[in-house]
Amino acid sequence: xxxxxxxxxxKVLEALPEGVRLVAVSKYHPAESILEAYHAGxxxxxESHAQELVQKATTLPQDIRWHFIGHLQTxxxxxxxxxxAMIESVDSLKLLxxxxxxxxxxxxxxDVLLELHIAQEATKYGFSPTxxxxxxxxxxxxxxxxxxICGLMMxxxxxxxxxxxxxxxxxxxxxxxxxxxxxxxDSSSFCECSxxxxxxxxxxxxxxxxxxRVGTAIFGNR
Ligand SMILES: *Cc1c(COP(=O)(O)O)cnc(C)c1O
Numbered sequence: 001x002x003x004x005x006x007x008x009x010x011k012v013l014e015a016l017p018e019g020v021r022l023v024a025v026s027k028y029h030p031a032e033s034i035l036e037a038y039h040a041g042x043x044x045x046x047e048s049h050a051q052e053l054v055q056k057a058t059t060l061p062q063d064i065r066w067h068f069i070g071h072l073q074t075x076x077x078x079x080x081x082x083x084x085a086m087i088e089s090v091d092s093l094k095l096l097x098x099x100x101x102x103x104x105x106x107x108x109x110x111d112v113l114l115e116l117h118i119a120q121e122a123t124k125y126g127f128s129p130t131x132x133x134x135x136x137x138x139x140x141x142x143x144x145x146x147x148x149i150c151g152l153m154m155x156x157x158x159x160x161x162x163x164x165x166x167x168x169x170x171x172x173x174x175x176x177x178x179x180x181x182x183x184x185x186d187s188s189s190f191c192e193c194s195x196x197x198x199x200x201x202x203x204x205x206x207x208x209x210x211x212x213r214v215g216t217a218i219f220g221n222r
Contacts, residue, residue, distance in 0.1 A: 005033055006040040008218045012201070016212065020205050023067050023088075023194070025215030027052065028222040034060060037218065044085070046213050050076035057083035069153070069213055071125050074098040078105070086111040088153040088194050088213075091125040093135055096147060103146025111150045113194055116175060118168045119157040126154065129175045136183045151192030151210070152176050156200055165200050169207035176208065 003011075012022060025046040026034050034045060038061060047053040048070025057066050065085035072080070072087060074095055080087070081102035090096050090112045103110040114135070117126030127135065132152070135141070141149060152175065156168040176193050184190035196204025196212035204212055215222070 005036040009040050023213040025213050029219045033219050050079045054079050077102045082106045088113040089115045091115045100144040100147050109146050111148050113151050113153040116152050116154040153194040166203050173208035
């Protein structure tokens with residue numbers, strides 16, 4: 001017999017060390033599934049489509065914290081800006097500028113992560129470690145009052161070999177530490193490392209993850 005969502009959730013939570021929080025990735029799953037996890041105590045949910053996030057955020061409990069985790073087109077920022085707790089997938093300066101603009105429009109400061117591209121797959125979005133460094137070194141982000149850069153997000157290569165995955169998480173973690181020391185010594189807000197999905201979150205937590213984004217292992221196949 002298949003376990004229910006609440007049981008799956010408990011199993012994932014039991015595997016997380018203290019200080020690591022779970023983003024339950026609910027994309028394509030219906031409100032009833034989200035509510036099942038919600039009633040089991042889960043409050044952070046991840047979505048990767050603007051329209052779906054807005055639809056769910058406006059109909060589901062108000063204390064849910066919605067994380068946007070997919071590729072976000074600049075013309076969609078205005079829709080999600082009032083509802084997101086965090087945009088984890090900032091992959092260009094253009095997008096960061098638009099979040100600043102829309103954050104100003106709705107009078108809030110939006111937490112974001114910079115998406116790091118380390119995996120081998122050519123299709124993935126994100127900054128290389130060097131590009132990430134350049135963006136922070138150029139410093140325009142320091143003038144932005146409506147975005148707060150809270151850390152990094154990354155996806156490891158989709159491979160079976162755990163040593164490759166571990167190596168990528170480690171590279172991301174070292175990049176995070178380097179950027180933190182160079183650009184965020186005077187602020188404690190740069191503190192999040194979002195890596196690890198259903199198949200690799202146990203590896204991610206051994207390499208600095210503070211947020212894991214788990215969908216399938218909780219809600220089943222999409
Ligand atoms: C879908 C998705 C996840 C969750 O993946 P699962 O394999 O279902 O756990 C995590 N991160 C991102 C960016 C995603 O798009």
